[in-house]
Amino acid sequence: DQQVKQNSPSLSVQEGRISILNCDYTNSMFDYFLWYKKYPAEGPTFLISISSIKDKNEDGRFTVFLNKSAKHLSLHIVPSQPGDSAVYFCAASVHEQGGKLIFGQGTELSVKP
C-alpha cells in the first residue's frame, strides 16, 4: 500500500520558469511533510518542510503548499535553474510515531537551459 505517491516520474522545465512537483498521500494521520532532493550517488538532501497546521511554507525559491482536504502537497520552484535538476522525493510522517518517514517514489526534474 503506497501511502505517499508521486504520480509523475519525470518533469522537464525551461530555465527561469516555474517547476511544480506534486505529491498525494492517503494516510490522514500524517501531520508533517518534507521534500528532499537527491543527486545521483549522493544521499537525499532536506529542502523544505511543512506542518499540517499550515498550508504554505516558503524558503527562497522553494514553496511548499499543503491541501489537507485533498491530501495533496506540492513543491514550487521559482525560478527554476539548471542546478535544480535532480530527483525530488516527498515524505510524510506521523508525529506520535517518531521521525519515521514514508517516501514517495520520486520525480526526476530536468531544467533545461
Add this chain to the structure above:
Amino acid sequence: DSGVTQTPKHLITATGQRVTLRCSPRSGDLSVYWYQQSLDQGLQFLIQYYNGEERAKGNILERFSAQQFPDLHSELNLSSLELGDSALYFCASSPGSNTEAFFGQGTRLTVV
C-alpha cells in the same frame, strides 16, 4: 556534507554472506534511521533508534538487525544475503524524533 558518515561506500559480497554497515550520525543527533532504496524503488524505512533504544520498525527482514551504541553510532547487520538485497542503504540522523532527518551518502551493496 550532511555530517552523517556511512562506511563503506561500496560493498560487493556473495549470497549467503553477512555484512555490517556503519553509520556515524551528526554531532548531537540522538535519532538514527536506516532506509533501503532498491532499483526503481523509493526509500523504504527499515528501523529507527533513539538514544540507544529501538524506536520504530518498518519493513525490516528478520535476517536484518541493527543497533545503536552508547556513542550513538549505529550498525546495520545483514545476514544470509540474497541477490534481492542488493540496494542502496541510507542512514539518516536527526536531533530528536520529529524533526527533519539528514542523510548520509549511502552504502551501495551488491550481492553476487
